C-alpha cells in the first residue's frame with residue numbers, strides 16, 4: 001500500500017453464534033468481511049441488538065468467532081494459543097468502554113499505567129513519563145494524582161482514552177465511549193480520538209448511536225441484524 005498506510009485488521013467471513021441452552025442457537029454475526037487500515041477513523045453503527053458489541057469483542061480478541069478468520073497485523077488469529085492472543089491484545093489493541101472501568105483505588109496516572117503493568121510488571125521511569133505525556137495530551141496534566149471519583153465523567157473518560165493509548169496500540173476499539181457524557185464532553189472526547197488517530201496512525205473504530213458523531217467519521221461500518229450493510233468511506237480521501 002502507498003503512503004505508509006498499513007493493514008491493521010482484516011475480517012474474513014466472520015460468523016458468531018451463541019448456544020443459549022441446547023438445542024437453541026442464536027446466530028448473531030453473519031459472514032462479516034471488511035478491513036481497517038492505519039488511516040481509518042470509522043464509526044460502527046446499527047440498531048440495538050444488531051451485533052455491534054459482539055463484533056467489537058471479536059475484533060478485540062476478547063471473544064472467538066464461531067467461524068471465519070480475523071487477521072491482526074496480517075497474522076491469522078484463529079490458530080494462535082490463548083496466550084498469544086492475550087499478548088497481542090495487550091500490546092496492539094486499546095479498549096475504551098461506555099463505562100470507563102477505572103480502578104477507584106488508583107490515581108489517574110496509575111490507571112493509565114495499568115496496561116503496561118499487566119504487560120511487563122512494575123512501570124519504568126520512561127513509562128511514567130509517557131503516561132504523564134498522554135494525560136497532558138488529554139488535558140489532564142494537573143489532575144494526574146486524582147482518584148477517579150475526584151474527576152468529572154468527561155475527565156474520567158479522557159483518563160480511559162489515555163489508558164487505551166499507553167501501549168501504543170495499532171487498533172483502538174471504543175464501545176459507546178461518549179454514551180454517558182454530556183454533548184460538550186462527548187465532543188471533546190471525540191476530537192481526542194480524531195487527534196490520536198492522525199498522530200499515532202492507528203485504526204480507530206467507535207461504536208456510537210450519535211448521528212452527529214458517526215457522520216463526522218470518514219467511514220461508517222453499518223450492521224443490521226448481524227449482517228454488514230455497508231463499510232464505505234464517505235468520500236475519497
Ligand SMILES: Nc1ncnc2c1ncn2[C@@H]1O[C@H](COP(=O)(O)OP(=O)(O)OP(=O)(O)O)[C@@H](O)[C@H]1O
Pocket residue numbers: 018019020026028046047048049050051052053054055
Ligand atoms: N452471551 C450471549 N449469549 C446469547 N446471546 C447473546 C450474548 N451476547 C449477546 N447476545 C445476543 O446477540 C445479539 C447482539 O448483541 P450485541 O450486544 O452485540 O448488540 P449491540 O448491537 O451491541 O446492541 P446495543 O446497541 O444495545 O449495545 C443480541 O440479540 C443479544 O441478545
Ligand SMILES: [Mg+2]
Pocket residue numbers: 052053054
Ligand atoms: Mg452494544
